[in-house]
Amino acid sequence: MDIKSVRQDTKACEDKIFLNSAGSSLVPGVVLKTMVSYLEQEALTGGYALARSYENEVKEFYAEVATLLNCKAENIAFSGSATDAYSKAISAITFEAGDTILTTNDDYISNQLAFLSLKNRFGIDIIKASNLPDGDLDLPEFEWLVAEKKPKLVALTHIPTNSGLVQQAREVGDICKKYGAWYLLDACQSVGQMVVDVQQIGCDFLTATGRKFLRGPRGTGFLYVADRVLEKGLAPLIFDMQGAKWTGTDTFELAETAKRFEFWEFSYAGILGLAAAVKYINTIGIRDIAAYNEDLMRTFRKELAKVKGLRLHDQGTRLSNILTFTIDGKSIEEIEENLKRHQVYYSISYKDFTLPGLTGKNAGQVIRLSPHYFNTAEELEKVADILRF
Numbered sequence: 346m347d348i349k350s351v352r353q354d355t356k357a358c359e360d361k362i363f364l365n366s367a368g369s370s371l372v373p374g375v376v377l378k379t380m381v382s383y384l385e386q387e388a389l390t391g392g393y394a395l396a397r398s399y400e401n402e403v404k405e406f407y408a409e410v411a412t413l414l415n416c417k418a419e420n421i422a423f424s425g426s427a428t429d430a431y432s433k434a435i436s437a438i439t440f441e442a443g444d445t446i447l448t449t450n451d452d453y454i455s456n457q458l459a460f461l462s463l464k465n466r467f468g469i470d471i472i473k474a475s476n477l478p479d480g481d482l483d484l485p486e487f488e489w490l491v492a493e494k495k496p497k498l499v500a501l502t503h504i505p506t507n508s509g510l511v512q513q514a515r516e517v518g519d520i521c522k523k524y525g526a527w528y529l530l531d532a533c534q535s536v537g538q539m540v541v542d543v544q545q546i547g548c549d550f551l552t553a554t555g556r557k558f559l560r561g562p563r564g565t566g567f568l569y570v571a572d573r574v575l576e577k578g579l580a581p582l583i584f585d586m587q588g589a590k591w592t593g594t595d596t597f598e599l600a601e602t603a604k605r606f607e608f609w610e611f612s613y614a615g616i617l618g619l620a621a622a623v624k625y626i627n628t629i630g631i632r633d634i635a636a637y638n639e640d641l642m643r644t645f646r647k648e649l650a651k652v653k654g655l656r657l658h659d660q661g662t663r664l665s666n667i668l669t670f671t672i673d674g675k676s677i678e679e680i681e682e683n684l685k686r687h688q689v690y691y692s693i694s695y696k697d698f699t700l701p702g703l704t705g706k707n708a709g710q711v712i713r714l715s716p717h718y719f720n721t722a723e724e725l726e727k728v729a730d731i732l733r734f
């Protein structure tokens with residue numbers, strides 16, 4: 346990977362140390378250019394005529410995402426966010442009282458809220474699989490739960506928002522296949538950061554957002570829908586004329602592709618911007634990006650381990666580009682002030698994101714840093730120095 350040209354393409358990384366790609370990353374120049382150019386033309390012509398002339402460019406979005414995930418363009422639906430994609434996927438499953446969703450303690454807060462809503466409306470059960478002492482999923486127990494409880498849906502967050510953990514998506518996929526459970530993978534923090542291959546993982550649905558490690562615009566995301574889901578005729582509870590054809594007063598025909606999970610209206614500047622971001626990644630190569638990221642994070646964790654009093658809140662045996670920490674004797678506010686003074690971009694997270702509001706002011710708060718492939722080892726060594734204060 347040519348870091349020099351990556352940084353040249355990311356002008357905004359020059360005057361700061363940007364470590365918040367898990368929040369909302371910096372877009373490469375080509376993404377901004379694509380969107381601004383589209384919006385400028387849209388302002389002159391109105392949306393419809395211009396959209397028609399961009400049909401081929403819009404198609405590129407599906408092809409680029411398919412290349413990244415190792416699937417077909419027909420398996421991809423554009424969405425406004427990861428949560429938008431997630432709620433459409435989940436609405437495709439016909440839950441009845443007594444059905445079970447099996448999930449983990451590390452699943453994203455909004456996903457947990459969706460499960461609670463289903464519980465209240467349909468009377469489903471939610472089971473959370475246990476973790477081993479090192480933070481990894483207890484896979485034998487997980488398999489036992491799938492075999493015994495026969496969950497209708499298994500829902501896994503690949504990389505949780507706050508702990509460095511990478512969950513065993515592929516192993517969970519093997520278990521779901523063996524017992525025939527639908528498998529929904531929240532890959533919001535993993536796509537763009539590491540290789541995510543839907544054939545290897547074996548998920549039925551996968552959700553992602555544009556603005557994080559994909560380095561796309563806000564207000565964008567996508568849903569991957571496996572062939573077997575489409576063939577079984579699953580569709581979101583609510584679809585519109587993009588997702589289905591109205592064939593008679595009381596009849597309709599679902600779109601054959603994952604487009605049945607889209608609505609007719611979406612941001613054309615957004616989809617083109619995300620297409621440019623994914624194409625940018627595909628051109629560099631996700632394998633090279635992932636290898637660079639692994640080296641970078643190994644160096645960073647090693648440097649941070651030398652900072653007196655700094656506690657990393659990493660969990661699990663495989664770690665990601667997200668790390669969270671606290672420093673003994675320093676308040677979160679003091680650390681924030683120090684980072685801000687040195688132009689280091691960060692975010693605040695909760696150690697236990699599942700119950701943040703219930704644990705009191707500042708309880709469980711941690712600083713989250715999430716470098717990406719436009720960052721350098723030198724920058725991260727500098728951050729370790731900044732944290733010695």
Ligand SMILES: Cc1ncc(COP(=O)(O)O)c(C=O)c1O
Nearest residue numbers: 426427428453505506531533554
């Ligand atoms: C693991 C995970 N899943 C889902 C989401 C939600 O993504 P969006 O805000 O695009 O809906 C986030 C956002 O931080 C996340 O970290």
